[in-house]
Amino acid sequence: MKLKLVLFILGFGLLFSCDRKTEYEKVKQRELESGKVYDDLFLGLKFGMPRKDFFVACWEMNKDGILTNGAHALKVQYKLEMPSGKMANMYFYPKFEEGRIFYMPVEFQYRDWFPTNPEFSSENLVDDVVGYFEQLYGNGFFRVEDSKGTFAMVKIDGNRLIRIYIKNLSGVRVDILDLRIKDIKDIAS
8 A cells, every 4th residue: 555655656746747847848849749840041041051052142142232241250241120220230150060051140239339328238139139030930939037037039930949149238149940950959159
């Protein structure tokens, strides 16, 4: 009888301990299990795009004046108007796995940013960046926060993870990752 009680309590405890997934983990699991595949990034770029096709696409957009070489670690610069109407610079350069895009790190900065102007703060920029990506991919971003209060806005559609967070006083970082290839914890930011 005591053995049955101990096994029941152990089983009950295991049942509840298995269900302690975060909202992020639940959404990620649900979306990956859906089998849906989302390859679109932005500006016609896609997951799985061969390196050569990426360079050709950027070259064509450069000739059309859409993209330029950025003076930034992420080499491609795109100047755009954010949902708020403020102008921003977007810098990006993908990572390739077996010669194909699987990860797109992106950074945004308001063009009129100045340290003493709160209108162009990274806190406002993060909201603008979320708004920009909602225009591209729809609503569904949710807040993920660590124990220190650092937060990211996250959206997962099938295989595509988008994570948006404040990088520094002037910049916001976006990670767009194909979860079929690697998990975000395997990517060094």
